[in-house]
Each structure stands twice: as structure tokens, then as C-alpha cells.
Amino acid sequence: xxxxxxxxxxxxxxxxxxxxxxxxxxxxxxxxxxxxxxxxxxxxxxxxxxxxxxxxxxxxxxxxxxxxxxxxxxxxxxxxxxxxxxxxxxxxxxxxxxxxxxxxxxxxxxxxxxxxxxxxxxxxxxxxxxxxxxxxxxxxxxxxxxxxxxxxxxxxxxxxxxxxxxxxxxxxxxxxxxxxxxxxxxxxxxxxxxxxxxxxxxxxxxxxxxxxxxxxxxxxxxxxxxxxxxxxxxxxxxxxxxxxxxxxxxxxxxxxxxxxxxxxxxxxxxxxxxxxxxxxxxxxxxxxxxxxxxxxxxxxxxxxxxxxxxxxxxxxxxxxxxxxxxxxxxxxxxxxxxxxxxxxxxxxxx
Numbered sequence: 622x623x624x625x626x627x628x629x630x631x632x633x634x635x636x637x638x639x640x641x642x643x644x645x646x647x648x649x650x651x652x653x654x655x656x657x658x659x660x661x662x663x664x665x666x667x668x669x670x671x672x673x674x675x676x677x678x679x680x681x682x683x684x685x686x687x688x689x690x691x692x693x694x695x696x697x698x699x700x701x702x703x704x705x706x707x708x709x710x711x712x713x714x715x716x717x718x719x720x721x722x723x724x725x726x727x728x729x730x731x732x733x734x735x736x737x738x739x740x741x742x743x744x745x746x747x748x749x750x751x752x753x754x755x756x757x758x759x760x761x762x763x764x765x766x767x768x769x770x771x772x773x774x775x776x777x778x779x780x781x782x783x784x785x786x787x788x789x790x791x792x793x794x795x796x797x798x799x800x801x802x803x804x805x806x807x808x809x810x811x812x813x814x815x816x817x818x819x820x821x822x823x824x825x826x827x828x829x830x831x832x833x834x835x836x837x838x839x840x841x842x843x844x845x846x847x848x849x850x851x852x853x854x855x856x857x858x859x860x861x862x863x864x865x866x867x868x869x870x871x872x873x874x875x876x877x878x879x880x881x882x883x884x885x886x887x888x889x890x891x892x893x894x895x896x897x898x899x900x901x902x903x904x905x906x907x908x909x910x911x912x913x914x915x916x917x918x919x920x921x922x923x924x925x926x927x928x929x930x931x932x933x934x935x936x937x938x939x940x941x942x943x944x945x946x947x948x949x950x951x952x953x954x955x956x957x958x959x960x961x962x963x964x965x966x967x968x969x970x971x
Contacts (some may be wrong), residue, residue, distance in 0.1 A: 622661055624709040626725055631655040631663070631695040636725075638668040638677070639697045639759055645671045647813040648766075648885040650698055650760040652677040656685050656719075657693045662689050672885075676701065678710040682717045690718035697756045699728040699749065700736035701774050711736040714745070721746040725756035729767045765908065766887045771878045772814065774906055776891040776898055777805060779913040779957075780925040786895065787923040791824070801913040801957040806832050808911060812843050812890035814881055817859075818897035819849030819868075828858040829892070838863055844886065848877050848897065874904045899927035902938065902964070908964040911938055913948075916955045940964045 622630075638653030644645045645651075649669060654677035656664040664871035665682025665688070673685065678700055682689050694700075700710035700722065714722060722745055740747050757764055766773045779797035780786050795802070809815060809831045817829065829845045830838050843866035847853065850870055853860075858867055867884075869877050881889060891901060901907050912925075931937060940962035948957045 624661070627657060627661040628693070628695055628751065631657050631693075632697070632723070634663075634666065634693050635668075635677075636699050636752065636755055636759060638666055641668055641670075643670055644668055646811065647763070648672060650763045652696065652698045654678045654681040654694060654696045656681050656689055657695060658688070658753060659691055659720075664692055673706045676710050679713050680708065682713055687718075691720050693721040693723060694719050694723065696724045697752075697759065698726050699724045699756055700740065701728065701730075701733040702735035702739050703733045705733075709736070709739075711739040714740060715743045719745060721748070723748045723751060725750070725752045726760075726764075727753075727900070729764050743785065762888050768883075771821055771882050771906075772886050772889045773813065773908050774878070774889045774891055774901060775808070775909040775911060776896075776901065776907045777808065777911040777913075778892075778898065778925045779805075779915065781915055781917040781919050783918050783920065784918040784925050785922040785927045788856075788919050789921045791923070793825070793923075796917065797913045798915065798948065798954045798957045799951045800954070801959065803834055803917070804948060804959060805913070809843060809890055810839065810841075812888040814844045814846055814886045814889045814895075816846045816848060816877070816889050816891050816893060818893040819847055819851045819853055820896065821892075821894045822847050822853055822857050822859050823851070824894075826858050828861065828863065830863050843890065844884075846877075846881070846889075848893070872900070874901045874906045875947065878906065895924050895927040898925070899929055900928055902926065904963075907964050910960070910964060912960045912962070914958045914960065916957075933946050 635653035635655045639651040648673050653668040655664045655666050658664045665681045665685035667677045671675045681875050696716055702709050737747050762773045765859050800921045815829050830842055832838055845859050845866040847868045871877055942962050944961035946959045948959055
């Protein structure tokens with residue numbers, strides 16, 4: 622097998638390792654590493670298992686021991702060049718005596734970047750870009766959050782065909798179908814933070830936990846965050862012991878995201894009402910929209926989003942549709958449609 626074929630196979634395996642079930646999504650990226658010997662054989666494998674644990678390179682090097690000398694390290698992300706909870710991977714690779722390092726994705730973190738340059742300065746051959754798109758897709762949300770130095774924000778809402786999230790009397794259970802609600806829990810589990818406004822807590826009293834298909838809470842729960850200035854009764858369900866809850870005393874979306882970033886939060890799932898959604902949209906701080914549309918008409922009631930300051934059709938916010946999925950009905954319910962969209966006013970365009 623040629624060197625190119627060996628390295629492609631090794632990178633494919635490194636990507637598989639990075640996506641291991643016990644590799645958490647947050648707050649660090651998922652990374653895999655394969656050490657390849659001069660004869661093309663695999664010496665050792667490693668992957669990152671979460672904050673405070675050895676990075677993928679260190680994990681593989683520890684398994685390889687002295688056999689790492691003269692090897693090629695194939696890594697899904699550029700080796701880090703800073704000391705955090707663990708030491709720099711660039712220095713570990715240098716100390717182990719590897720001959721060559723091949724990584725897929727350059728590190729977008731300004732604090733950790735520079736590993737490739739440090740390796741080259743030490744006389745190690747460095748190459749990059751193999752399966753870079755796959756590596757970025759593996760950590761797509763983390764990559765964007767790291768580039769912007771703020772959490773990635775997904776706004777989710779459910780609405781009728783005429784854009785109502787609740788009826789005129791305030792009732793909203795259930796606008797969406799059982800399948801849509803189950804799908805929402807799947808998406809909640811992909812985030813590390815669920816955010817609502819204080820009015821939603823006061824009026825709707827959500828528990829805001831992630832539950833499985835049998836309606837049981839899952840083991841690992843995102844942080845529940847309430848944003849707003851009002852005091853709330855301690856008996857509200859969001860303050861129960863099923864998950865951690867934080868109250869942010871601010872109405873400013875930028876300030877809220879700044880505080881969450883400092884707390885190592887990388888993916889916010891925005892489930893607040895129309896006022897909070899409008900505040901984030903007007904600030905250009907919604908990066909993804911997930912809308913569940915039910916075949917239902919109310920004619921009156923609460924809008925899914927409040928005033929956006931748009932007075933004419935020419936100024937309409939026009940998100941780009943990236944996915945349309947029909948969610949089949951369960952137990953005689955009508956199907957719902959899930960739309961996934963990317964707003965044009967996010968920071969990526971600034």
C-alpha cells in the first residue's frame with residue numbers, strides 16, 4: 622500500500638475515533654489520532670474523551686511508548702500549542718520523536734493555534750488538509766463558536782401554518798406533533814445550554830430537560846438558562862433538581878452569550894418566546910433556525926417571533942433553507958414538517 626493510501630486510511634480511522642460514543646461534544650473538540658510506523662502499520666490509536674483528559678495525540682503516544690519514535694502522527698485537528706488542563710500536544714510529539722505529522726483541520730482557536738509552526742521549527746515534517754471538510758463537519762458547531770468566541774445559537778420554534786405559536790387564549794399544547802417533540806429532544810441533547818426568557822418561565826413553566834422516546838430524563842442534561850430581570854418563584858419547574866439552572870440578569874443577547882462563553886458553553890438551544898427570539902434575530906445572533914410547522918390554522922394568537930423592525934417586504938429576513946424533513950404522524954396525528962435554515966445576518970457575514 623502506498624504512503625498516500627496508508628495516510629488516507631489512517632485519517633479515516635482517526636475520524637472514526639474522534640466520533641466515539643464516549644467522546645463528549647462539549648466544551649472541547651472531538652479529536653482522533655493514529656500513529657503509523659515507517660512500514661505503514663498502525664502503532665497506536667487515541668482520542669480525546671473530554672475536558673481534563675489526555676488529548677488524542679497524548680493518548681496515542683502513551684499507548685505507543687518508545688515505538689512512537691520515527692512514526693507519522695495522523696490527527697484530525699492541528700496539535701495544540703498551549704498549556705491548559707494538559708500540556709501542549711506539539712511538545713509531546715516533539716519529545717516522542719515522531720518524524721511527520723499530518724492533520725486535517727487547522728485549529729481555529731487563537732489560544733491553541735501554532736502547533737504546526739512549532740513542529741516545523743523542531744524539524745518535523747508537517748502536512749495538512751487531508752479530509753479537512755470531514756474534520757470540520759465533525760466539529761462544525763464548535764469550530765464556528767471558536768472562530769466567533771461566543772456560543773453557536775440554534776433557535777427552535779413550533780408554529781401553525783399561519784405562524785402562530787399559541788392560540789388567542791394562550792394555550793400552546795400541543796402545536797407540534799409527538800414526532801416533532803421527540804425530535805426536539807434529540808436536538809436539545811446536541812446542545813450544552815437551553816435558553817429561555819423569564820416570561821416563558823413565568824407563563825409556560827417549562828421543565829426544559831432532555832427526555833428519551835419513553836419520556837424519561839436522560840443522564841446528561843444541558844444547562845438550563847433563564848434570561849431576564851424579573852424575579853421568579855423558586856417553585857417553577859426549571860429550578861428543580863433534574864438539571865442545573867442559571868439565571869442571567871440581563872436582556873442583552875450579546876451579554877448573555879458573553880457570560881455563557883466564559884462558562885465554557887458552546888451551543889445554545891434557544892427556546893424562548895417571540896420577544897427573546899426577536900432580540901437575538903435583531904442582534905444577528907441566531908446561527909441556525911429549526912422550525913416545526915404543523916398543519917393547523919388559528920387565525921389569531923401569539924406570533925412565533927415579535928417585531929423585527931421590518932416595515933417593507935424588501936427588507937424581509939430571508940433565511941436559506943438547508944433541509945426540509947417530513948416527520949410522520951404517530952397514533953393518527955398529522956405529519957409535521959421540520960425546516961432547518963441559516964439566517965443571512967449572522968456574524969459569519971460581517
